[in-house]
Structures are given as C-alpha cells and as structure tokens.
Amino acid sequence: MQTIKNLVKDNMRQYGMFIALLLIMLLFQILTSGILLKPLNLTNLILQNSYILVLAIGMIIVIITGHIDLSVGSIAAFVGAVSAIMIVNMHLPPFLAVILSLIIGALIGAWQGFWIAYMRIPAFIVTLAGMLLFRGLTMVVLKGQSIAPFPTSFQKISSGFIPDIFGTESIHLTTIIIGIILSFLLTFLEVRKRNQQTKNGLEVINNGLFFAKLIAMVTVILIFSYVLASYEGIPNILILLLALIIFYTFIMKKTVIGRHIYAVGGNEKAATLSGVKSKRVTFWVFVNMGVLSALSGLIFAARLNAATPKAGNLFELDAIAASFIGGASAYGGIGTVPGAIIGGLVMGVMNNGMSLLGLGIDWQQAIKGLVLLLAVGFDIYNKNKSS
Structure with a gap:
C-alpha cells in the first residue's frame, strides 16, 4: 500500500491528467448515451482538434522556456491565406506550396525570436504585436474575402485516411x-x-x-x-501527429537541446553561467513555434477547404490552455509534449461532449475557463507544497 501511495505521489503530474481524460470521456460517454465514442464521432474528434494539438506541441516548449506566444492563431491564419494564394490563385503544386508556407512560418518565428531573445523585449509584448500584425496582414492578403476551393490532394492532409492494403469491406x-x-x-x-x-x-x-x-x-x-x-x-493527420509527438518527445528527453530548453526555463541565469547559449535556445524555440503555427494553419485550411480572414481565431488560447492543463508550470522549466497532447484532448473532449449535450457556447467557454484556472491552481499548490 505504501508503494502505491508513493507511486501516486511521484507521478501525480504525469498521470493525473491522463486519468482525468479517461474519466471525462467516460462521463460524456454516459451523458451522451454512447455517442461520444462512436467511430464517426471519435474520428471527427481527432480531425477537429488536430491543428490545436500541433500548436500545443510548440506552445509547451515555449512555456517550458518561461515564455508565451499569443500570435500563433494569427500566424496560422496568415500562412493559410498565403498558401491559398499560392495553390488556388497561382496554381503552384501543393507540395511546393506547403514547403514555402513552412519556410514563411520559420521566418516569422525568427523575426519574433530575434526581438525576444536578443533585444530582450518580453515575449508577451512581441507576440501580442505579432497577433495584431499578422491578423491585419491576413485581412490585407485576402482582401476580406475567402479563397477556395483547394485541390483534393491538399485536402487529404486533414481529411484523408490511410488505405486498407487488405481491401476488406466490413472493417x-x-x-x-x-x-x-x-x-x-x-x-x-x-x-x-x-x-x-x-x-x-x-x-x-x-x-x-x-x-x-x-x-x-x-x-x-x-x-x-x-x-x-x-x-x-x-486518418492521415493522426499519423502526422504521432510522428510529431515521437520526434519532439525524443528531442526534449534524449538530446542536449532538450536539456538546454529545460535549463533555460528552470533558471536562465544559472543556465547561461553553466555554458548554455540561452539566447540561441530561445531564438530557435520561437522559430520552431513559427513552423508549427504554419503547419497548423495548413491543416486548418485543408480541413475547411478554404482560407478565411477569421481562421485561427482563439487558437492561441486553446494551445496555451492545453499546455497548462497538461502539466506545464506557469513558472517555466516543467512540462512534457505528451502532457500537452493530453491537455489538448481534455479540451477537445469537453468541447465535443458539451456540444453533443446541446450546451451553449457561453457555458462551454465558462467551464473551459474554470478547468484552466483549476489546472494552474493545482500546479501552484504542488509547487508551494514541495517548497
């Protein structure tokens, strides 16, 4: 019994939200009379939250370094708009347009990372400016109108499925x-x-x-x-998500750059004195966030089959909430990629379940805000208790 108590105590942060996710799914499965976990709804749950989960992977790394990024939704909208111009209007091959869009995301991340890492302007201010800037540029390039439709090959990024090589019909x-x-x-x-x-x-x-x-x-x-x-x-997007989760989990757990990211978030001055190039680490963290924001924008545009001026609205808040609910610390230095994914799934299941129950968007927002507050409060309680 003592071993079980120690196990629960030592792994509360790691497994607590996973258990909470299972309980939330069980609750909504009962309340929706079994609709939540039906094959069609479960597939839609993955497709509907894929772009938020991609953002959450980048956001958790930003938060671990002790920063925040409020611009990811606007960057996603801007890159989605640019990709639509390249693919729909300019008739570029989708593969080439995707590569160029990711490069644009990297350049945007480098722009913001420069001001944050080297000019020492707070990330909150820089990314708030970025949120306004790229939202405005989205309106400019789209001229207030939507661009559609995308070719089928591009849509399959978000709506396609891997083929059944055995060709069975029933399953x-x-x-x-x-x-x-x-x-x-x-x-x-x-x-x-x-x-x-x-x-x-x-x-x-x-x-x-x-x-x-x-x-x-x-x-x-x-x-x-x-x-x-x-x-x-x-779904194709699930394969992409699994690849991203495995890659970034490996980077954060098994590589030098991952240890440096945690060190910068834990204590930047101590990390710098220990030889960590903290400015360079911060810079590349925001470059990475820019690339993942661009990828999220492409996924959303493919799912919507259009680039719209309102795309990416509140994406940044969902990504931040997913990171904190998944175990990230408000003080930096703590968090995992799988935790952010679980946090994103918690938010996604709650959104889906409450929609199935017919709960209004007003109550959905209120409940999500309460869950976020409780998650951060739980983190601060644990930190004060351990100290």
Missing part, C-alpha cells in the same frame, strides 16, 4: 494490424525501460502493478484501433 484491417504492432512495440519499450532502471539500481514498481499498467495501455490502444477501424481507419 479496416490495416488499422487493426497497426494497433497490434504498436501494442507489441510499446510493451517492448516499457519492459526494456524497466530492465534498465533495475540494472542501474533505480526503484521500480512491483511486478503486479507493472503488468497492470501494461495491460491497461495495450487495452486502450486495441480498443482505440478497433473503433477507428470500424469507420474509415486511421
């Missing part, structure tokens, strides 16, 4: 096989991690809890795969 067999492969891979990685911890003399949970954890994770993956397979299979 998407390829999705089932991918789910099984992921289950075996996850089990292998968890066992190897446990063996390494044991070899290095680190404390691990007992065999019973470890196997229970494995069974729970594998069960979730297989059920999720089966539900997706019952509709159209795995």
Whole structure:
C-alpha cells in the first residue's frame, strides 16, 4: 500500500491528467448515451482538434522556456491565406506550396525570436504585436474575402485516411494490424525501460502493478484501433501527429537541446553561467513555434477547404490552455509534449461532449475557463507544497 501511495505521489503530474481524460470521456460517454465514442464521432474528434494539438506541441516548449506566444492563431491564419494564394490563385503544386508556407512560418518565428531573445523585449509584448500584425496582414492578403476551393490532394492532409492494403469491406484491417504492432512495440519499450532502471539500481514498481499498467495501455490502444477501424481507419493527420509527438518527445528527453530548453526555463541565469547559449535556445524555440503555427494553419485550411480572414481565431488560447492543463508550470522549466497532447484532448473532449449535450457556447467557454484556472491552481499548490 505504501508503494502505491508513493507511486501516486511521484507521478501525480504525469498521470493525473491522463486519468482525468479517461474519466471525462467516460462521463460524456454516459451523458451522451454512447455517442461520444462512436467511430464517426471519435474520428471527427481527432480531425477537429488536430491543428490545436500541433500548436500545443510548440506552445509547451515555449512555456517550458518561461515564455508565451499569443500570435500563433494569427500566424496560422496568415500562412493559410498565403498558401491559398499560392495553390488556388497561382496554381503552384501543393507540395511546393506547403514547403514555402513552412519556410514563411520559420521566418516569422525568427523575426519574433530575434526581438525576444536578443533585444530582450518580453515575449508577451512581441507576440501580442505579432497577433495584431499578422491578423491585419491576413485581412490585407485576402482582401476580406475567402479563397477556395483547394485541390483534393491538399485536402487529404486533414481529411484523408490511410488505405486498407487488405481491401476488406466490413472493417479496416490495416488499422487493426497497426494497433497490434504498436501494442507489441510499446510493451517492448516499457519492459526494456524497466530492465534498465533495475540494472542501474533505480526503484521500480512491483511486478503486479507493472503488468497492470501494461495491460491497461495495450487495452486502450486495441480498443482505440478497433473503433477507428470500424469507420474509415486511421486518418492521415493522426499519423502526422504521432510522428510529431515521437520526434519532439525524443528531442526534449534524449538530446542536449532538450536539456538546454529545460535549463533555460528552470533558471536562465544559472543556465547561461553553466555554458548554455540561452539566447540561441530561445531564438530557435520561437522559430520552431513559427513552423508549427504554419503547419497548423495548413491543416486548418485543408480541413475547411478554404482560407478565411477569421481562421485561427482563439487558437492561441486553446494551445496555451492545453499546455497548462497538461502539466506545464506557469513558472517555466516543467512540462512534457505528451502532457500537452493530453491537455489538448481534455479540451477537445469537453468541447465535443458539451456540444453533443446541446450546451451553449457561453457555458462551454465558462467551464473551459474554470478547468484552466483549476489546472494552474493545482500546479501552484504542488509547487508551494514541495517548497
């Protein structure tokens, strides 16, 4: 029992929101009479929140460094507008337009990163200016009108599905096989991690809890795969999201730049004295945020099949909320990419569930604000308690 108490205490930040996500999904599954987890609705849930999850990955890294970015929604709208001009009006190949759009996002991020990192202007001010600037430029390039439609190949970024190589009609067999492969891979990685911890003399949970954890994770993956397979299979955007999550988790956990990002967020002066080039780290963090903002804008434009002046509205608030709900600290230096994804899914499930229940947008905004306040309050409570 003491081991279980210590496990819960040590992993509250890591697993607390995941458990909360499962409970919220269970609650809305009951309240909506089973509609929430139907294959069609679950697929729509992924598609509707994909662009916010992409932003959350970049935002969590910005917040870890101790900064904030209020401009991501406007950048997404601006890049979406520019991509529409290139693809629809100028008839550039979608692949080339996507590459150019990501480069534009990187340049915007570099512009803001320069003022923040090297000119030492607070990120709040720089990105607030960026929010106004790029929202205005979006209006200018679109001339107040929407541009549509995009070619089918571009739309598939957000609305396409991986093909079933087995060609079955009743169920998407390829999705089932991918789910099984992921289950075996996850089990292998968890066992190897446990063996390494044991070899290095680190404390691990007992065999019973470890196997229970494995069974729970594998069960979730297989059920999720089966539900997706019952509709159209795995969306293309889900593959992209998984690739981004794996890549950025690896960067933050296993690389020098990841350790430097945490060091800058924890104590920038101490990190600089230790040899970390804190200005360069901050600069590249905002370049990365610009690229992911551009990617989010492309995904949203592909899903909407149009570039509109109002695109990206309040995206920045959803991304910030996802990061804090997912365990980021308001003081910087703490947070994980998977945590931001879980936070984004919490917000997405709540939005979807409340919409299915017919709850008005006014109450939805109020409840989301309360959840955000409680998440940050919980973080500050833990910080004060530990100190």
